[in-house]
Amino acid sequence: MNRQHRISRRRVLGRAAGVGTVAAIGGGAGLSRLEEALAARRAPAVLRQGAPLVYWGGLIFSDEANQMLVDEVTAWGEANGVATETVMINQNETNQKVSAAVESGTMPDALDMGLDLLLLLSQAGELSDLGDLYATIGGGEGGWYPSVDASVAADKLGGAHTGIPFGASGNLLFSRTDALEAAGQTPPPETWQELREMAEAAQEPPLYGMGLALSNVGDGNLQISVMQSYGGRVANDEGTDCTIASPETAAYLEWVSSAYEAGLFPPGATTWDGAGDNTAYLAGQAIFIANTGSVSIAMDEDDPELAAATSYSPLPAGPVGRVSPINPNVRAVPTSTQDQDRAKALIEHLQGRDFLERYYAVAIYGPVLQYQADFEAFTGPVRAGLADLVTNGTAPGAPDVYNTAYADFSANFLVPKMVQRVVVDGVPIEQAMEETQQQGQAIYDKYR
Amino acid sequence: MAVVTVPGAGVRGERRRGMGFAGRNALTGYLLLVPVLLVLLGLVAYPFFYAIYISFTNRVVGIAGEWVGLANFRYLVGQPSFQRAVTNTVTLVVVTGLAKLVIGLGLALLLNERFRGRGLFRSLVLLPWAMPGFVAFLVWRLLFLPIGGGVNLLLQQVGLLDGVIDWLGQRSTALPAVMVATVWRGFPFWCISFLAALQNVPTELYEAARIDGASAWQRFLAVTLPAIRPVVLTVALLSSIWTANSFENIWIMTQGGPSDATMVFPVLAYFGMQTQRLGEAAAVSVALVPALLILVFIVTALMRDEE
Numbered sequence: 001m002n003r004q005h006r007i008s009r010r011r012v013l014g015r016a017a018g019v020g021t022v023a024a025i026g027g028g029a030g031l032s033r034l035e036e037a038l039a040a041r042r043a044p045a046v047l048r049q050g051a052p053l054v055y056w057g058g059l060i061f062s063d064e065a066n067q068m069l070v071d072e073v074t075a076w077g078e079a080n081g082v083a084t085e086t087v088m089i090n091q092n093e094t095n096q097k098v099s100a101a102v103e104s105g106t107m108p109d110a111l112d113m114g115l116d117l118l119l120l121l122s123q124a125g126e127l128s129d130l131g132d133l134y135a136t137i138g139g140g141e142g143g144w145y146p147s148v149d150a151s152v153a154a155d156k157l158g159g160a161h162t163g164i165p166f167g168a169s170g171n172l173l174f175s176r177t178d179a180l181e182a183a184g185q186t187p188p189p190e191t192w193q194e195l196r197e198m199a200e201a202a203q204e205p206p207l208y209g210m211g212l213a214l215s216n217v218g219d220g221n222l223q224i225s226v227m228q229s230y231g232g233r234v235a236n237d238e239g240t241d242c243t244i245a246s247p248e249t250a251a252y253l254e255w256v257s258s259a260y261e262a263g264l265f266p267p268g269a270t271t272w273d274g275a276g277d278n279t280a281y282l283a284g285q286a287i288f289i290a291n292t293g294s295v296s297i298a299m300d301e302d303d304p305e306l307a308a309a310t311s312y313s314p315l316p317a318g319p320v321g322r323v324s325p326i327n328p329n330v331r332a333v334p335t336s337t338q339d340q341d342r343a344k345a346l347i348e349h350l351q352g353r354d355f356l357e358r359y360y361a362v363a364i365y366g367p368v369l370q371y372q373a374d375f376e377a378f379t380g381p382v383r384a385g386l387a388d389l390v391t392n393g394t395a396p397g398a399p400d401v402y403n404t405a406y407a408d409f410s411a412n413f414l415v416p417k418m419v420q421r422v423v424v425d426g427v428p429i430e431q432a433m434e435e436t437q438q439q440g441q442a443i444y445d446k447y448r
Numbered sequence: 449m450a451v452v453t454v455p456g457a458g459v460r461g462e463r464r465r466g467m468g469f470a471g472r473n474a475l476t477g478y479l480l481l482v483p484v485l486l487v488l489l490g491l492v493a494y495p496f497f498y499a500i501y502i503s504f505t506n507r508v509v510g511i512a513g514e515w516v517g518l519a520n521f522r523y524l525v526g527q528p529s530f531q532r533a534v535t536n537t538v539t540l541v542v543v544t545g546l547a548k549l550v551i552g553l554g555l556a557l558l559l560n561e562r563f564r565g566r567g568l569f570r571s572l573v574l575l576p577w578a579m580p581g582f583v584a585f586l587v588w589r590l591l592f593l594p595i596g597g598g599v600n601l602l603l604q605q606v607g608l609l610d611g612v613i614d615w616l617g618q619r620s621t622a623l624p625a626v627m628v629a630t631v632w633r634g635f636p637f638w639c640i641s642f643l644a645a646l647q648n649v650p651t652e653l654y655e656a657a658r659i660d661g662a663s664a665w666q667r668f669l670a671v672t673l674p675a676i677r678p679v680v681l682t683v684a685l686l687s688s689i690w691t692a693n694s695f696e697n698i699w700i701m702t703q704g705g706p707s708d709a710t711m712v713f714p715v716l717a718y719f720g721m722q723t724q725r726l727g728e729a730a731a732v733s734v735a736l737v738p739a740l741l742i743l744v745f746i747v748t749a750l751m752r753d754e755e
Contacts, residue, residue: 095722099509103726120724124510206595216703267594267614270706271622285595411722412529420707424619435528442523446725 052083053342058091058112058329061294065363069350072359076349082342092218092274102126107334110343113163115151115327115396116407121334122157123404128333129160133344137164137351142370145390151328156402163330164347166356167365170326170389171222171290171315172382178309179207179287188313192226192255195288195316199264202287208266210259211286213416214423215272220416222290225325227252227415228399229318234409235444239401242409242440244418245433251319253422253429260423270420282306290315293364296382312385314392326393328368366390405447409440503731509724520731530732532708533716536623537736540630540712541691545684547631552638553680557672559639560646570643577636585700588629592616592701616702622709630697634690638683645679646672678751685747689740 057069070086077084087108089097095117101107102121113121121127131154138144148165157163173195175187183202189195199209212226213219224234231248235241259265266285269276278295280286282303289295299307315324331350333343349355353371360367360377366386367373378387396402414436421432467475503520507513524530559570576584591598592615603609615625649672657667673680695714698704704711704719713736720729 095724096718099721099724099726102509120508121510124508124724126510214706216705267612268617270614271616271702273700273703283596408723408725412719417705417707420705424617424706424709439527442526446523 052085053077053110053339053346054085054087054108055346056094056097056108056111057086057088058094059088060091060364062297062362062364065359068359068362072350072355073346076346080342080345082346084346102334105336107336109337109339110331110333110346112166112329112331114169114329115163115402116411118152118163118330118332119157119402119404119407121332122160122162125158126334126336127160127162128335128337128340129162130164130333130344130347131161133348134161134164137348138369140369140371145368145370147326147390147393147395148328148368151326151396152330163328163332164351165328165330165368166351167329167360167363168326168368168386168390169292169329169365170324170386170393171225171292172385172389173313173315174281174289174291174295175311175313176202176207176287176309177311179204187311189288189316192229192316192318196255196259196264199259199287200262203264205263206266206285207287208280208285209264209287211266211277211280211289212269213272213276214256214260214265214270214419215276216413216416217272217274217276219272219274219277219290220413221410223256223419224410224415225315225323226256226318229316229321229323230255231318231320234397234400234406234415234440237401239403239406240444240448242437242444244414244440245437248320249433250429253419253432256419257422257429260419270424293382293386297364312381314385314388322394323398324389324393325396325398326366326389327396329365403447405444408443408446412439412443414440414443499730500734500737502727503734505727506725507727507730509726513727516727520728521735523728524731524735529704529708529711529716529719530735532711533713533732536708536710537692537712538739539623540627541688544627544630544634544691545688547627548635548638548687549680549684551631551635552683553642555635555639556642556646557668559643570640573639574636576633577640579633581633581696582700584633585629585697588625588632589616589701592625617706619707619709622702622706626697626701626710629701630691630694633697634687637687641679641683642676645676649675681747681751685743688743692736692740 055073057066057073059066066088070088073084073086076082089112091112091114094111094113098107098111098113098117098121102124107126118127134152138149143149144165145168148168152161152163152165154161173188175189177187179202180187180198183198185198185202187198189198196210203209212222214223227249228234230252232246232252233243233248236243266280269280272280277286277289277291278298281289281291281295282298284306296307296310296312299310315322331347333340333347337343356372357375357377360372360375360383364382364386366383366389367375367378368390372378373387377383397406400406418432418436421427421435422429427435502513504515504517505513506516506519555573559566559573594600594612594614594617597615599615600609600612603613613621615621653671653675654667657671662670692712693714694712695718698710698712698715699718702710704715713732717729717732720726720732
């Protein structure tokens with residue numbers, strides 16, 4: 001017997017809803033990958049002939065530096081008969097883009113990255129050993145800065161030199177000397193407690209004292225360094241167990257929460273995005289910020305008056321010392337790159353003295369090789385500060401062990417979240433510490 | 449032995465062996481469906497089931513990983529961020545859904561009436577929906593800024609506020625502020641869908657109701673609502689799924705903070721991706737699936753009842 005099918009509007013809407021649901025769920029998962037893409041990841045060389053050498057550069061706040069990098073890669077390609085394609089990547093999104101590229105087999109031939117990603121990709125065996133290149137570049141006069149050399153040591157990266165440092169990042173303290181001097185204060189503050197006192201004495205809302213991010217962004221993780229300078233530790237000396245719940249961490253939380261209660265942080269600091277401190281300082285809402293130097297570029301261009309009223313200094317110290325980590329930015333070559341020699345040749349070229357001398361003059365990096373300290377770029381206040389940081393700064397993560405568990409802990413912003421629990425939710429310091437201890441231990445347990 | 453020939457028997461036999469008109473028609477229909485089915489299988493079903501699979505592994509980027517059973521889910525359930533994400537996602541979906549329903553339906557009823565400039569208003573109402581999401585939410589973020597933000601400035605100007613409110617920076621106001629932006633961005637879809645449905649309601653029904661003495665409210669309840677009910681259900685379902693999976697509203701405005709006050713599933717999954725632990729990130733996404741499936745079953749059951 002034939003069954004009569006009636007296609008009603010409701011039936012169509014219902015089916016459409018069902019299909020839409022599955023599509024939305026699939027899209028929400030966001031983790032799709034075709035197996036064929038994996039096979040294509042290491043495509044035969046013959047298929048790649050004629051393909052350009054793809055380089056992912058890391059975007060920084062200086063348009064001039066970004067363009068200079070693109071032009072240099074293009075010029076190198078033309079001089080060597082190599083077709084090149086440079087893609088500038090927002091460094092806040094490098095992790096996500098690289099994750100997708102690894103999974104889909106579309107990694108570039110060479111790319112810039114920070115230390116966190118270098119660590120993760122090296123341990124996953126995704127990066128080539130650049131030991132020869134590392135030795136060649138570092139074999140010149142003076143060699144690598146010891147702090148830079150230690151940061152990318154082979155024993156931390158699965159036994160190989162997988163990254164070639166090209167610039168050092170770190171935080172400097174920016175101080176509004178005009179506001180501080182008007183209040184009878186003389187920057188720079190030597191300790192975090194002194195900074196709080198100066199801020200309290202000088203602030204006049206809407207100019208707030210402490211423009212430090214307490215939000216779930218990279219800038220918020222500066223609070224790890226502050227906590228460490230108070231003696232708090234993320235983990236034990238072996239880097240195997242979380243030890244954040246301690247009297248030292250409690251002392252740090254007391255410092256930050258009392259400053260928050262006193263109204264020294266600009267409103268919104270708990271939800272700032274990556275440019276929150278930049279914006280606050282440029283808008284005249286913060287006396288102190290900790291910044292990698294990008295603000296100075298904006299000030300030089302748009303607000304010379306503010307630039308003249310700003311002084312730069314190392315981060316203050318806590319009761320147990322100064323914790324001011326350097327973070328070398330590196331270039332790497334994925335193992336999936338077909339023409340390893342050309343990729344290495346490009347990296348070696350970009351490490352040349354001529355290019356870097358011009359590049360550092362407009363970029364916001366500190367030097368990585370000792371001879372670079374003589375560059376004129378490092379005579380200006382901000383870049384001189386970065387050069388000083390490379391000499392006197394602390395190793396990444398130090399005094400904690402910088403390993404994958406530490407990187408995971410940082411990426412989950414557990415310290416700024418711990419602060420938020422106290423200052424936003426008003427939970428007792430002991431409770432906030434204990435919650436963070438449990439979450440941190442759960443992270444460290446994953447890496448046993 | 450005599451052979452008895454039955455007239456027409458051969459022809460019927462051939463017909464049985466071959467394919468009739470209806471069969472050929474059905475086959476053509478199925479063949480036409482094949483490309484769409486392949487696309488759905490490749491781009492929807494495969495990623496969906498693959499995400500479910502890797503949520504049960506300890507896969508990280510570049511490493512295949514091993515089967516770990518429910519370990520990722522056990523880890524997630526123990527995390528305060530996950531617990532917050534559950535409550536926030538449900539709250540966000542329910543509250544914004546109801547708000548969009550009320551605003552969308554109200555505006556659709558207004559725009560269904562005849563008045564001067566109706567076409568212009570119908571176009572204007574689409575603007576929030578047509579605007580790129582990140583622009584819309586960035587504008588809302590600026591509006592909610594504690595210093596110099598439009599909302600505080602307005603309240604100060606009219607004398608309702610002395611000082612500043614950190615709308616996005618305190619637990620009591622962060623999620624409501626995100627909801628306001630989400631509703632603003634999403635209500636036009638509801639409004640336009642309802643408007644299209646309203647235009648399909650036969651005017652004879654209203655005339656009959658009017659003759660029977662029904663008031664405007666009674667006509668709305670007895671004629672309008674039943675007529676547009678299937679559209680309401682479908683729009684509610686789709687919008688709920690989109691809201692549950694929405695990322696840019698939260699990420700741009702609060703990054704899930706402060707103190708997880710606005711943490712939702714997609715943002716939590718994004719944090720998982722930052723450490724390249726695909727198994728955990730997939731588990732976050734997959735954890736949302738049962739809730740969405742229940743929603744789908746409820747709505748489709750309601751629509752079936754309607755039929």
